[in-house]
Amino acid sequence: MxxxxxxxxxxIEDNKDVSGILCDxxxxxxxELDFADNGELGLSLALRxxxxxxxxxxxxxxxxxxxxxxxxxxxxxxxxxxxxxxLDNKTDQLQGFDCGVDDYLGKxxxxxxxxxRIRALIKRHRGFVAQxxxxxxxxxxxxxxxxxxxxxxxxxxxxxxxxILLLLVKQAPKIVKREHIIETIWGVSPPTNDVLxxxxxxxxxxxxKPFEEPMLATVPxxxxxxxxxx
Amino acid sequence: MxxxxxxxxxxIEDNKDVSGILCDxxxxxxxELDFADNGELGLSLALRxxxxxxxxxxxxxxxxxxxxxxxxxxxxxxxxxxxxxxLDNKTDQLQGFDCGVDDYLGKxxxxxxxxxRIRALIKRHRGFVAQxxxxxxxxxxxxxxxxxxxxxxxxxxxxxxxxILLLLVKQAPKIVKREHIIETIWGVSPPTNDVLxxxxxxxxxxxxKPFEEPMLATVPxxxxxxxxxx
DNA sequence: ATGTCATTGACATTTCTTCGACAAAATTGG
DNA sequence: CCAATTTTGTCGAAGAAATGTCAATGACAT
Numbered sequence: 107m108x109x110x111x112x113x114x115x116x117x118i119e120d121n122k123d124v125s126g127i128l129c130d131x132x133x134x135x136x137x138e139l140d141f142a143d144n145g146e147l148g149l150s151l152a153l154r155x156x157x158x159x160x161x162x163x164x165x166x167x168x169x170x171x172x173x174x175x176x177x178x179x180x181x182x183x184x185x186x187x188x189x190x191x192x193l194d195n196k197t198d199q200l201q202g203f204d205c206g207v208d209d210y211l212g213k214x215x216x217x218x219x220x221x222x223r224i225r226a227l228i229k230r231h232r233g234f235v236a237q238x239x240x241x242x243x244x245x246x247x248x249x250x251x252x253x254x255x256x257x258x259x260x261x262x263x264x265x266x267x268x269x270i271l272l273l274l275v276k277q278a279p280k281i282v283k284r285e286h287i288i289e290t291i292w293g294v295s296p297p298t299n300d301v302l303x304x305x306x307x308x309x310x311x312x313x314x315k316p317f318e319e320p321m322l323a324t325v326p327x328x329x330x331x332x333x334x335x336x
Numbered sequence: 337m338x339x340x341x342x343x344x345x346x347x348i349e350d351n352k353d354v355s356g357i358l359c360d361x362x363x364x365x366x367x368e369l370d371f372a373d374n375g376e377l378g379l380s381l382a383l384r385x386x387x388x389x390x391x392x393x394x395x396x397x398x399x400x401x402x403x404x405x406x407x408x409x410x411x412x413x414x415x416x417x418x419x420x421x422x423l424d425n426k427t428d429q430l431q432g433f434d435c436g437v438d439d440y441l442g443k444x445x446x447x448x449x450x451x452x453r454i455r456a457l458i459k460r461h462r463g464f465v466a467q468x469x470x471x472x473x474x475x476x477x478x479x480x481x482x483x484x485x486x487x488x489x490x491x492x493x494x495x496x497x498x499x500i501l502l503l504l505v506k507q508a509p510k511i512v513k514r515e516h517i518i519e520t521i522w523g524v525s526p527p528t529n530d531v532l533x534x535x536x537x538x539x540x541x542x543x544x545k546p547f548e549e550p551m552l553a554t555v556p557x558x559x560x561x562x563x564x565x566x
Numbered sequence: 567a568t569g570t571c572a573t574t575g576a577c578a579t580t581t582c583t584t585c586g587a588c589a590a591a592a593t594t595g596g
Numbered sequence: 597c598c599a600a601t602t603t604t605g606t607c608g609a610a611g612a613a614a615t616g617t618c619a620a621t622g623a624c625a626t
Contacts, residue, residue, distance in 0.1 A: 179465065180467050181467075182479040182480075184466035186460075196449060199449060199452070200449070203453065203455070207456070208465075209456075216426060219430070222433035230416075231460070233414075235409065235436060236410075236411075236414035237412055239412060249412070264571080264573080265572075266573075281481065299574075299576085301574060303615060305573085307615090307616060310616090326615080327614075328495075331481065494581080494583080495582080496582080528585090529584075530585095530604095531584055533604070534584070556593090
């Protein structure tokens with residue numbers, strides 16, 4: 107739940123100096139880095155693994171940053187992308203946004219700025235911008251009171267199931283991956299057994315059992331998601 | 337669902353020149369604007385109405401942009417905020433992100449850039465970053481839900497058959513080679529036997545059997561492809 | 567010390583994948 | 597044109613994996 111989870115970043119950059127600087131800077135923080143020195147490798151890593159954000163150079167061997175980002179989006183990946191470039195001109199910047207990047211930074215590479223912007227993107231992507239009252243379908247969550255209602259009926263949840271539901275509602279109706287839930291709740295201490303299942307069971311009992319239509323759906327091998335009952 | 341919905345923007349800016357320019361520019365597009373010339377008014381408008389995004393000046397009468405944004409977030413509003421300022425310095429920028437803004441733009445106010453960035457923020461906020469639907473012929477795949485429909489009818493697939501269909505639809509109507517499917521699904525440990533045939537059989541049962549025209553065609557010795565039925 | 571309740575680990579159930587055996591079709595070579 | 601051989605389709609059943617279920621544990625507050 108805290109933001110102090112280790113961030114996983116992918117840096118796609120062929121200039122060793124730049125990637126070295128980024129590496130030194132981010133490794134001093136609570137960050138796990140992966141590198142790609144060409145576009146093709148970058149794209150396949152981005153699609154294969156689940157990063158919190160991607161720092162992407164424009165000029166790259168094999169596949170340029172614009173095409174890379176476009177393909178990434180076309181493949182259904184919505185990981186935040188911050189585009190870095192030595193050539194800072196308006197045309198390129200607009201082209202970048204057109205290709206689906208989230209932010210674009212030109213020449214004066216200021217690490218603190220990059221850091222602040224990356225974190226803003228991640229916050230936004232994860233839905234942690236503001237603590238607002240969340241709603242999805244029948245479900246209403248009052249963050250301040252830690253209260254959940256469905257069709258106005260109060261649903262009593264344990265702290266863990268509450269956190270899980272929070273995640274699900276923030277992403278709904280999209281899938282929330284198993285690992286994502288585990289990491290959010292237990293950090294880097296995967297409980298010996300697969301405890302998540304039990305909590306999902308509890309959550310189902312509380313959230314779905316009293317009602318006709320189940321909202322909590324399992325997506326085999328991937329995770330869970332909330333769905334509107336039709 | 338498309339981006340052609342009229343955008344509703346709130347512009348919080350006391351400089352009439354700047355707000356005039358923004359007004360001229362955005363009104364030429366499909367945009368509905370609201371203005372506030374001081375911080376207090378801006379905050380109350382932002383909280384009362386549901387804007388797609390907010391353009392926020394830093395220096396404002398009554399309540400500065402930083403405090404405004406901080407209060408906005410604290411009040412549970414997660415509307416995207418783009419901060420504009422004449423004074424472009426690093427400290428202010430970092431402070432802006434600290435207060436929960438989504439983007440920060442300094443002096444050379446380029447309208448096209450503002451526009452591109454605002455739209456990127458809105459896309460991100462609404463969750464329309466990546467393409468999340470694939471279509472070929474009757475087949476519709478909702479990637480976020482891992483749901484497949486044909487002629488609107490829900491098709492239930494196993495994780496493996498889903499993955500295979502995903503590949504086929506992405507390439508359709510081109511041929512997808514056997515080895516390509518095998519490599520995508522099993523990586524570098526291809527099962528000893530020819531398991532793929534069983535999965536293709538399953539996929540046929542689920543995808544084609546309920547319908548008149550089969551879409552899944554075998555290309556002997558090469559692989560498989562989806563075809564449009566005529 | 568006692569009771570409550572969240573959490574967990576062990577167990578049961580369901581579902582998916584694999585594999586084998588055979589049938590049907592296509593390809594090849596005579 | 598016909599057999600022999602390869603390739604693909606069909607399906608059931610066993611093993612593996614994922615998921616659902618619940619009672620015992622342990623932490624916390626009373």
